Amino acid sequence: MKSVNAIRMLGMAQINKANSGHPGMVLGASPMAYELFKNHLNITPDYPNWYNRDRFILAAGHGSSMLYALLHLTGFDLSMDDLKGFRQMDSKTPGHPEYKHTEGIDATSGPLGQGIAMGVGMALAETVMANKYNKDITLFDYYTYVLCGDGDLQEGVTQEAMSFAGHNGINKLVVLYDSNDIQLDGGVSLAQSEDVKGKYEAMNWHYQLVSDGNDLLAIGEAIRKAKETDKPSIIEIKTIIGFGSKLAGDSASHGSPLGNDLTNELRKVLDWEYDDFEVPSDVYSDFQEIKSRGNKGYVKSVDNFKMYQEKYPELFAELNSELETPLMKFDNDLNEATRVSSGKTIDLISKEIPYFIGGSADLTKSTKAKGADGDFSKENRSGRNINYGVREHAMGAIANGITLTGMKTFTGAFFVFSDYMKPAMRMASLMNIPTTFVFTHDSVAVGEDGPTHEPVEQLAGIRAIPNMNVIRPANAHETAAAWKIAVDSDATPTTLVFTRQNLLNNSYSTYENVLKGAYIISSENKKLDGILLAAGSEVNLAIESQKVLLSEGIDVRVVSIPSMFMFDKQTEDYKEEVLPNVPTLAMEMGSAMGWYKYTKNILSIDEFGASAPGPLVVDKYGFNVDNVVKTFKNIL
Structure with missing residues (x-):
């Protein structure tokens, strides 16, 4: 457990120095995080953005000091001085993990629930890409791992996303559940009393229980079994919040630094004889195995791509070229709703860009936001139309997960229900990723459905999100241009807002304008x-x-x-x-x-x-x- 304790103590050192952070999870969940990184996760700091690497999301982003310790020990571009800058201005180690801000972070996390839903999107993307491009040579077979806590699983967006994942059999998704029975206000029993196993099995998830969160062998065996199932998998791992400290099992350990006295007592309990921010060489050596395994996986992946290029040159070219987004052409005298013009544009883009995928929240007929090649399902992995069901929040977060893999994706909903999606839209803006959010029925012109369905404040609210490009087209030409702008974007999400009623086209509405x-x-x-x-x-x-x-x-x-x-x-x-x-x-x-x-x-x-x-x-x-x-x- 020496390496596990190194993670724990590096986490405590960061939190104490910053006088800010969440020690409870770090002390309780470090064993499962170590086991995952050490023996399962296929990553390497030498090629941190390698496409076929495994993905890891710390959904419970408040445990960030644990993740930063792991990344440092694994050899990512995160020095000991960076760890000392935890939660400080302009450091590489912000309070919650941030995508592209810190090497090795696959998604921004912190708002509970977003991480699991983004993990569903990442795993869905792997399923789609593997189905389309894997032949006798495998290009895509990565796993997505998510580490979550009780709070994540209480969020509505999580329930939406897990229901969706179970229904669609998205199996290369493994959720490690840090089940410590404690949250900020006290025991989890204050807020829930459900049968966890029964609940997730009813959602078509593979469930396992590890009764001792310090049992690395049991955790490792559960992860191996999870990778053998044809369902998404959740592993409930019983842990003790604040393990080893005098605050063990107490909600007081959740979000307040232990301080020097309690940390020194913890040192004795863990038999840790080193100072703050001191790690012995044998721990670093232990973590080198992660890079060694990852580098072998990277070399194999590169070799497979080379063989694939020779055997399937057209598909390889499709994968490795920047495909141009077409500009839909409309007649100047056209008079139609921009939602209809949008649907036609989606059809054209789908023909030109094979990794363009999306769908609606049970509103395809109304929003016209429909992907190509039929419906994505367990039976049809080629389908690029995603039936999200009435799960707007999960739809937005799942789409972000898809975008994080490099695919182009869109969502579809009535504009008034963008309120259900706002946290996911904000996350897209914060991560600088180009998810496209499509909304129709954009004003009181909706009419008979009344004020519950008539957006008023939504445009102002979404325009206020930093780094969010809101485009509200006036006609078909503007709609075509808006779609090209959205799909061509590489660092800015786009919100496209379309009408239900017909609008006259205008020849002055050029793409350049x-x-x-x-x-x-x-x-x-x-x-x-x-x-x-x-x-x-x-x-x-x-x-x-x-x-x-x-x-x-x-x-x-x-x-x-x-x-x-x-x-x-x-x-x-x-x-x-x-x-x-x-x-x-x-x-x-x-x-x-x-x-x-x-x-x-x-x-x-x-x-x-x-x-x-x-x-x-x-x-x-x-x-x-x-x-x-x-x-x-x-x-x-």
Whole structure:
């Protein structure tokens, strides 16, 4: 157990130095983490981003000091000084693991539940890629491992994701459950009393119990058995939170540093004779076996790719080339809902990019967000349409897991239910990964379904997420451009917001214009008296209002702003060219928040909608030509 205790004590040293962290899990879960890394996980610090490596997600991200200790001992680019910088400004060791911030981290974690759902996505991606590309030569056969705690399994997103994984038989997924019966407020019994085994077996998961969390042999045997099943696997490992310390078994050990006195007592219990941040050479030698095994796996993988290139050159080229995202072409006089234009665009992209996959939360017929080649299932691993069921939150997080493997993916839902997905969308932005989130039924124009289904505050909320590109197209051309921008992105997630109602196309809506975020879609005639600024379906309304204003001698231009995110990144000269300092009326069927940086004059909806035919609801809130003309005249 010397190497296990090295992990424990490095974890304690980090937490004590920072005077911040979570010692309980580190002391309890280090044996299972060590066993996984030492004898099972196929990774190497020499090639940390090797595609066919195993993936590991510490879903319970508060145990980060344990993971940083493991990565340091394994030889990743994480020095002892980096460990000493735990939870400090600009360090490589933030409070919770962050993707691409620290070498060896496969996913950002911390918000409980996200990690398991992302693990489902990673394992799903392996299933799809293995089915498509593995022949007599194996290219893809990695496993995804997730280490979680009681809190993860209490989250709704976890239950959604595990139900989905069990139904679809996503078997190269192994969850190690740190079952210590304690959480922050006290015993787990305060919050749950279910039959864990019965619950997950009912979800079509393979369940095992390891009764002693310090029994490395039993943990190792359970992991081996998990890899033999055709189901996703959960291994419940009974541990003691704060093991070895005077706070063992006590919720007080969850989130507060032990301090020097209790840590020194722990040293005696663990028979650890070394100082803080001191590790004996034989422990480092022990961990070298991980790199040795990983390097052998890497060499085998490279050899397989070389043989594959010779035997299957077309498939190899498909895998190793940057496939160009096509730009869908539409007729200039087209009049159709942007959700329909989006569906057509998805079909085209699916034909050109074989690793483009996605689906909807039981709304395929409504959102038109449907993948190609049939439905993904246990019987059809070739299907690229994912039936997520009514599991919006898991859908978003699973999609992030798919994206983390390098595949291109999208989700589909009604816009008002983006609220169910917000944590996953925020995680995509935080990780700088290009997941595409598709939403339809984008305003009160939904009509009869009423305010429960009519988004109002959602656009403002999602636009407020840092690094999230929200694109609300005004027509089919803008829709095609939006999809190309989304799929071409490599570090920014995209939210695409489409209409249920038909919109007229416009020849000025070129890809180049949309790429700038905002552009003049209908120019003034001579002298610029003002601007009508709009997004989405309101652009059509602005153009119709422009005609009336011009007939009354008021010369305005219409500016379409499909993406505030992209427009705000343009040069000051371009922004001044499009939106000079003249009377400007912005209009959008949603919250006014976010528009004030462009103008103080906003026609918006800052209350809930109503149940009635869509055109009547739209008219009720003043989104008609007469009111736009009247409102603009009032600001002159």
